[in-house]
Amino acid sequence: MAACALSARQLCKRFPLKGSKQDSVALNGINLDIPSAALTALVGPDGAGKTTLLRLAAGLLQATSGSLHVLGIDVGRDPQAVQDRISYMPQRFGLYEDLSVQENLDLYADLHGVPRDVRQERFQRLLRMTDLARFTSRPAGKLSGGMKQKLGLACTLVRSPELLLLDEPTVGVDPLSRRELWQIVQQLVQDEQLSVLVSTSYMDEAERCAQVFVLHEGGILAQGEPDAIRRRADGLCFSAAPPPGMPARELQARLLDASGAIIDAVPEGGKVRFIGRGGTNHSSLLANAEVTPVAARLEDGFMMILRASDNPAASDKTATAPPRSSKVDEANEASTVIEVRDLVRKFGDFTAVASTSFSVRRGEIFGLLGPNGAGKTTTFRMLCGLLPASSGFLQVAGLNLRHARAQARQKIGYVAQKFALYGNLTVAENLAFFGGAYGLHGARLRERTREVLAQFQLNGQEERQSGLLPGGFKQRLAMAAGLLHEPEILFLDEPTSGADPLARREFWRRITALSQAGVTVVVTTHFMEEAEYCDRIVIQDAGRLLAIGTPAEVRRQAGDAANMEQAFIAIVESNRAGNGGHAAGAAP
Structure with missing residues (x-):
């Protein structure tokens, strides 16, 4: 076995930019050594160079200069x-959705030339490890998102590699499936001495690794054991309980908007966890909140590294609320804007949503949570008017969606998980297109375009091709397009999937500003920390509603869980135990 699984010296990779004499620099002279028989993490903001490094290591790209x-x-x-000795699982692993679980395994074994006499034992081990043995005849397209990721990992491992490369393997995966995937990976490292290099947006995943490399703008900002990076934040981390009546997200917004005094802040367990700068008095910012010191963790050290870097986006912590819409002023702000009663959606014999009821008030941030295949995306699509209900009552913005879906859609904005932008159009052209689709023209369209460009800090980007924008800018543009027509309700479908902690903070600062302006927000997410931003949440599984209430009420239902991730897992596992075991969802 090589002393290092991977070794780079002055490694550079540049990509030509269409219509420009300058290249885009993805990796800029990096040096690193990845240890053998260990788990190593690559972390960093969107566009840091993590995927480029993995693709270079897999022999799919040629370096511009340097050695690898x-x-x-x-x-x-x-x-x-x-390539004969490694396995690589990209972000979008190529499963064949019309083929069964077993047929996908057979196909990848054929592609990799796995001898027939070793396949059966290897397949059985992988199916047992991924808990897919019961589903070998199920088409891959009918698996939940978490099950698809586990099948992708199994297909990647049909041969025994010496190095496994994983690019964001848990993006879009619920906490239960995420835990199961990491148990598999850690078992491979421990039992088979496999070398694993993984890129991840989850700092709790990186914390399990032997080494962590923090990438930013093609360079390495820091590297070392997770504990060494964590120690950068020792003595600077605190937890603040907001005064009665103040949502944690509003105290967080106040802290993030305090120029220079606060490095990071995030809601957690009904309080706000924050990192203060050494020697700074924070009392004037905390609205008489009760403050206690807390132990630093890897994410705190990561945020300190990014805030200290010369990154304009990292220092951009301002997000002002948009002008309050006249539509909102005219409405009763305490009124119910979404009413769901006995909602059912069936696909043939399969019931995706079973007799679900809840309501959402004006100006509320309302979260739909659940494991992959739980029915939340189906519920979400019905709320948006994109999918008719099989039965039940569904009213949005005062309109019954059974009879007035087109009219209701004029009152809502929608931001999909994969931002529905036209990559070959410029920022200005995208806004013009979506404005026209929402019925905005002439002076009104120009006025709203100016407002959203300023609100989402896109001034100066108008002529840039949207497909070439960094991920954070694409997210801002998608939000701008969804809010052009000043909707009463904004639907967000896993809007921060794959985003790093820094991008998630900036995104939710904007959502808090929208809520303060009276916009109702309905969001699906797999990041349980984001449930803390919500006024109320529902948790679904196997089409049924398991819990509804404020984050604090849901944590109490889960036995006073310390955080939403623990609460989510406890509630779902308790329900599944009561139903005789694992509820395997499908994805119609």
Whole structure:
């Protein structure tokens, strides 16, 4: 076994920019050594170079300059020799959705030339490890998101690699499935001494690794054991309980808007966890909140590293509320804007949503949570008017969706998980297109375009092709397009999937500002920390509603869980135990 699974010296990768004489720099002269027989994490903001490094290591890209050795082999000179000894799972792993679980395994075994005499034992081990043995005949397209990721990992491992490369393997995966995936990976490292290099947006995942590399704008800002990075925040971390009646997200917004005094702040367990700058008095910012010191964790050290870097986006912590819409002023702000009673959606014999009831008040941030395949996306699509209900009552913005879906859609904004932008159009052209689709024209369209460009800090980007924007800018543009027509209700479908902690903070600061302006927000998410931003949440599983209430009420229902991730897992596992075991969802 090579001393290092991967070794890079002055590694550079540039990509030509269409219509420009300058190249885009993805990696800028990095040096790193990835240890063998260990789990190593790559973390960093969107566009830091993590995926480029993994693709170079897999022999799918050629470096512009510098050297890269994988398992002791110069990957630039002999990529095939490297590919014969590694396995790579990209963010969008290529499952064949019309093929069954077993047929996908057979296909990848054929592609990798796995001998027939070793397949059966390997398949059984992988199916047992991923808990897919009961589903070998199910088409991959009918699996939940978490099950698809586990099948993708199994297909990646049909041969025994010496190095496993994983690019964001848990994006879009619920906490239960995420835990199961990491148990599999850690078992492979422990039992088979496998070398694993993983990129991740979850700092609690990186905390499980032996080494962490923090990438930013193509360079390495920090590297070392998780504890060494965590220690950068020792003595600077606190928890503040907001005064009665103040949502934690509003205290967080106050802290984030305090220029220079606060490094980071995030709601947690009904309080706000924050990192203060050494020697700064924070009392004037905390609205008489009760403050207690807390132990630093890896995410705190990560945020300190990013805030200290020369990154305009990192220092951009301002997000003002948009002008209050006249539509909101005219309405009763205490009124119910979404009413759901006995909602049912069936796909043939399969019941995706079973007799669900809840309501959402004007100006509320309302969260839909659940494991992959729980029915939350189906519920979400019915609320947006994108999918008719099989039965039940559903009213949005005062309109019955059974009879007035088109009229209701004029009162809502929608931001999909995969931002529905036209990549070949500029920022200005996208806004013009979506404005026209919402019925805005002439002076009114120009006025609203100016307002959203300023609100989402897109001034100066108008002529940039949207497909070439960094992920954070694409997210801002998608939000701007969804809010052009000043909707009463904004639907967000996993809007921060794959986003790093810094991008998530900035995104939710904007959502808090919208809520303060009277916009009702309905959001689905797999980041349980984001449930803390919500006024109320529901948790679904197997189409049924398991819990509804404020985050504090749901944590109490879960036995006074310390945080929403623990509460979520406890509620779902308790329900499944009562139903005789694991509820495996499908994805119609």
